[in-house]
Amino acid sequence: MHPLVNIATQAALEAGEIIRHYQEHIDQLDIESKGKNDYVSQVDKQAENAIIQTIRKYHPNHAILAEESGRQGKENQGVEWIIDPLDGTTNFLHQFPQFSISIAVREKGKLQHAVIYDPMRDEMFTASRGQGAFLNNRRIRVSEQKDLDDSLLATGFPYHDFSYIDSYLASFKSFMQQTAGIRRAGSAALDLAYVACGRVDGFWEFNLKPWDIAAGVLLIKEAGGLATDFNGGENFLDSGNIMAANPKLYKQMAKVIGQTVPAEHRA
Template identity: 55%
Template sequence: MQPMLSTAVKAARRAANIITRASQDTNLLQIQHKDHNDFVTEVDRAAEATIIETLLDAYPNHAILAEESGQQGDSEYQWIIDPLDGTTNFLHGFPQYCISIALVHNGQLEQGVIYDPTRNDLFTASRGQGAFLNDRRIRVSKALKLADALIGTGFPYRDFTHLDTYMGMLRDVLQKSAGVRRPGSAALDLAYVAAGRFDGFWEIGLNKWDIAAGCLLVKEAGGLVGDFQGDDSYIDSGNIVAGTPKVFAQLLQTLAPHVTDALKA
């Protein structure tokens, strides 16, 4: 395992210890509302602090972009961190959440870790070295047709600007696929595409920390990732489509009639 990836795994496991202990009694947690349906707890902050401390102990000159504490430092290396993707699930005892850590070097994704502490599923990827689940090589599924594909998604829950657009997308994908699921953690959804548990995924308006590690996993597992036009702006725009090569193309085609000018920007 690459040294930087190994450090990220160590950081994720340390954060998972904090999250797992807190999950035993979430009623004791202090919860703040950042926005409508957007929660943060002291667990998010403690997990993030542990991740940052672990990373900067090993690489003190690296920059950080983290969900709760924002951006710090200036370096050609930047760690992108979501300490608890799926906070709402976590607060309700719904076991679908994870830690997501990615490393970008000069704008290119190099390392990715997604760790699901409820299942002890550790997804890792290094650019050009493949994707792994608990040290076992993973590949996207062999799905060739959207009609046979299980698709993951995340519907709007904070910003409803594109709600009508999304509902049109959902209606068409429901009719043309084998099924649609919305588990509530975009990072894990992308990891599931990489592992062949989903055949495709799409969502509107995600953040970098939601998708950075997962995008690398999908690509290293042989899948494709793009924005709604199939291009590479997804990390910045947060509008993302991912899947097996065949399903990716068919999913793009299905979504295309609903893509507004605002979603092309």
């Protein structure tokens, strides 16, 4: 593995230990609300601190963009780490075992390395640009599903910004009528990792944050899939809108998005 991936996996494992510890001591957590249906606890903060400390030990001058602490430092030689210490906090607080740690490295504006770790299943997804995608060191590929009718998709529901809910529901209704099923598990990072390894055939969601999707996007691309914004471009980290699948299924998903989501909500 690339040295930066080794650092990211080490950081993810350390954060995973913290998350597993608190999973057994939920009653000891102090929970704060950052907004409607948007929560944070000391486990998010401690896991993020552990990740940042590990990175700083090897690269004290690299820039960091993290969910809880925001942006730190200026890009050193164009390198920036993008961190979500606990993607699926609501699941975690309800002891619903679907959450993950997401770490990506962007160099000169391009995603280069990715790690997504599921601490409950001890599954480590890794990727480096041009080197393929792996689950626990085993190469993974997106599914070969060709038809939307037989596909299993994943998504995420709006939970705090409902300004685009009608557009989302229109796309959801269309996909619900044309697929074998839709799953909403509550961790976008893991959903994207599952696209990369073929557990689900495709994914779409509105209004995500860069730390939710940066690592997952690279995983999917390195696993042979496509991941774009709703206009088929590369603006997903800014828009927060993303759709992903294998190349054949992607075209069918893009058609549905184009027919159900107005242009102002695809921007």
